[in-house]
Amino acid sequence: MAERQPETSPQEENTPLLDQYIDCAKKFIDLAKDLGHIKGANKLQRMCKSELKYLQSLRTSPADVSGNHLKSSNLSHYTGCLHAAYNAPQVTQILSPFSLEGRTENLVVDVVANQGYTWIKVIARKAQALHLVWAGRGQFGERDLVKQARDYIHCADHHPVHFQKPKVHFAFYNQVTHPMAVCLERLGISVSGERVPVDDATTNQISLACVSSDEDSEASDSDSEDYRGNRTDLGQDGFSPSSGGRFAADKTSLKSCSDLNCDISTSFITQSKSDCVFSEMNLLHTLIFSLPSFVCLSDKASGYSEVGIERVNLDITTLITLVSSVTHDGCHFEFSEKILALQAAEERQEPVLPKLKKFLQGKVMYVCRTALEDFRSILDTLGGLKEKERAEKLLSQVTIVDDDPSDRTMEMPYSLRIKERSKIIFGTGDKLRAVTVTANSSFVRAAQHQGVSYAVYLHPSRALTEEKEKSAVPFSPTD
Incomplete structure (x- = not known):
C-alpha cells in the first residue's frame, strides 16, 4: 500500500506567493524613493511601506494566509502608479489632491504629467469586472468608470494650467474592454492599455440581469414605466437598451481601431528602459496583465509649453x-x-x-x-x-x-x-x-x-x- 503523502495546508501553499508580495513591496519602496524629486513620491513610499507592514503581519499571523488576504493587497495599484511615474513625460506630481465642487473629499490624481497639463488615472482592476460595474452589475455603491471620468473632466475644468484645461488619461494595467474604451474616448479621455472584447461569461451575466429586469418590469404597469424611464437615462449616457445596456455604437466604432486615441493593445513586452525594472519582477504577471504605453502623451507634450x-x-x-x-x-x-x-x-x-x-x-x-x-x-x-x-x-x-x-x-x-x-x-x-x-x-x-x-x-x-x-x-x- 502506497504511503499517504501529507496534505499541504492553505498557508503553506500561499507562503511562497506571500514572500513574492513582500519582496515586490520592498522593491516598490526603493522605486518610490528614487522618485523623491517629484511631489507626492514620499506619500507613495509611505503607502508602500504600510502595505509591506500589512504583508509581513500575515507571515506571523496565527490564522491561515488565504488567497483573499493577498487579493486585498494594493500592490496592483501601486504598480501602475510607479510605472506611470517612471514612463509618463514630464511628471510633476504623484497622488495629487484636487478639490471638486460638490464633493467634500478631494479627487486624487494618480500621476500629473506634461508639466501639469495631463492627469493620469491608474486603473488596475480587471477589464471584465469593470465592464460588469459599467453594465450596472457591480456591488451596491460602486461607481463605474464613466461616472468617474465625468468627475475628472469636471474637476479639470476647475483647475486649469496657464488657462488650459488639463487632459485626462486613463491607463489600464489589467486590460479594458473595447466598448468601455470607446465610451471613455467619446467623453474626451485618452486611453492606453490592452483592449479586449467582452467575454462570454460577462455577456451572460449582463443578459441574465436584463432578463430578470424584464420579468420584474412586467409585474406592474407603473414599474414598467419607471423601468423604461431608467433605460432612457442610460441611453443618454451612451448606452443602448437593445444591447442590454451596452454602448449603442459598439459594432461600428470597433470596425476601425486607427481612430482610437492611444495604443490599441500593449503586451508585457517592455516599451522602455524603465519598463525593464517592472517586467523583471515575476510577481507582476499575477498583479497586472500589461504595461500601457504613454507614447501618445509624449507626442502631445510638445503642444503644452510656455510658448502659448x-x-x-x-x-x-x-x-x-x-x-x-x-x-x-x-x-x-x-x-x-x-x-x-x-x-x-x-x-x-x-x-x-x-x-x-x-x-x-x-x-x-x-x-x-x-x-x-x-x-x-x-x-x-x-x-x-x-x-x-x-x-x-x-x-x-x-x-x-x-x-x-x-x-x-x-x-x-x-x-x-x-x-x-x-x-x-x-x-x-x-x-x-x-x-x-x-x-x-x-x-x-x-x-x-x-x-x-x-x-x-x-x-x-x-x-x-x-x-x-x-x-x-x-x-x-x-x-
Missing part, C-alpha cells in the same frame, strides 16, 4: 526681484540681517534673473494699480538710487491696468494668508487671463486650499538691498 503664454501679471515681489541690487551682482556681501544673508547666498548659488527674464521674454507685462502703488511705496522707503533707476526703466515697459479682480477671487474668504492686497493683484491677473509672476507661494497654496488654482510662475523671493550694502561686509569665499 502671451500675458503676464507682475506681483510686487516680482517687481522688487527685477530691480533688486542682490540680483544685479549685489549678492557678494555678508549682510547682518539673516534673511538678506540667506537670499545673497542663494543668489550666489543660483541667480534668479536668468530664468525669470527668459520666462518674461516676448510677453506683454501687466501691473495693476494696487501693485504699482505699493511697489512705489516700498521703493521710496527702502530702495537705493540704482534700484530706483531700474524701476523706472522697468515700469516704462509694462502696461498699467485698473484693479479688476475676478469674481472667484473676491468670493474667497479672508484669512491669515489670504489678504485684500493679494486678492486684488492675483484676481486682476486672473481676470486678464494672464499668468501671475510671483514669489508669494503662501498665497497660492492658501488659495488652492480654498479650491482656487491660479495660473502662476513662481520664483524665489528677493529684497531691496542696495542701501543695506553700506553696512555689509564684502563676501569672502572660504576654501
Whole structure:
C-alpha cells in the first residue's frame, strides 16, 4: 500500500506567493524613493511601506494566509502608479489632491504629467469586472468608470494650467474592454492599455440581469414605466437598451481601431528602459496583465509649453526681484540681517534673473494699480538710487491696468494668508487671463486650499538691498 503523502495546508501553499508580495513591496519602496524629486513620491513610499507592514503581519499571523488576504493587497495599484511615474513625460506630481465642487473629499490624481497639463488615472482592476460595474452589475455603491471620468473632466475644468484645461488619461494595467474604451474616448479621455472584447461569461451575466429586469418590469404597469424611464437615462449616457445596456455604437466604432486615441493593445513586452525594472519582477504577471504605453502623451507634450503664454501679471515681489541690487551682482556681501544673508547666498548659488527674464521674454507685462502703488511705496522707503533707476526703466515697459479682480477671487474668504492686497493683484491677473509672476507661494497654496488654482510662475523671493550694502561686509569665499 502506497504511503499517504501529507496534505499541504492553505498557508503553506500561499507562503511562497506571500514572500513574492513582500519582496515586490520592498522593491516598490526603493522605486518610490528614487522618485523623491517629484511631489507626492514620499506619500507613495509611505503607502508602500504600510502595505509591506500589512504583508509581513500575515507571515506571523496565527490564522491561515488565504488567497483573499493577498487579493486585498494594493500592490496592483501601486504598480501602475510607479510605472506611470517612471514612463509618463514630464511628471510633476504623484497622488495629487484636487478639490471638486460638490464633493467634500478631494479627487486624487494618480500621476500629473506634461508639466501639469495631463492627469493620469491608474486603473488596475480587471477589464471584465469593470465592464460588469459599467453594465450596472457591480456591488451596491460602486461607481463605474464613466461616472468617474465625468468627475475628472469636471474637476479639470476647475483647475486649469496657464488657462488650459488639463487632459485626462486613463491607463489600464489589467486590460479594458473595447466598448468601455470607446465610451471613455467619446467623453474626451485618452486611453492606453490592452483592449479586449467582452467575454462570454460577462455577456451572460449582463443578459441574465436584463432578463430578470424584464420579468420584474412586467409585474406592474407603473414599474414598467419607471423601468423604461431608467433605460432612457442610460441611453443618454451612451448606452443602448437593445444591447442590454451596452454602448449603442459598439459594432461600428470597433470596425476601425486607427481612430482610437492611444495604443490599441500593449503586451508585457517592455516599451522602455524603465519598463525593464517592472517586467523583471515575476510577481507582476499575477498583479497586472500589461504595461500601457504613454507614447501618445509624449507626442502631445510638445503642444503644452510656455510658448502659448502671451500675458503676464507682475506681483510686487516680482517687481522688487527685477530691480533688486542682490540680483544685479549685489549678492557678494555678508549682510547682518539673516534673511538678506540667506537670499545673497542663494543668489550666489543660483541667480534668479536668468530664468525669470527668459520666462518674461516676448510677453506683454501687466501691473495693476494696487501693485504699482505699493511697489512705489516700498521703493521710496527702502530702495537705493540704482534700484530706483531700474524701476523706472522697468515700469516704462509694462502696461498699467485698473484693479479688476475676478469674481472667484473676491468670493474667497479672508484669512491669515489670504489678504485684500493679494486678492486684488492675483484676481486682476486672473481676470486678464494672464499668468501671475510671483514669489508669494503662501498665497497660492492658501488659495488652492480654498479650491482656487491660479495660473502662476513662481520664483524665489528677493529684497531691496542696495542701501543695506553700506553696512555689509564684502563676501569672502572660504576654501
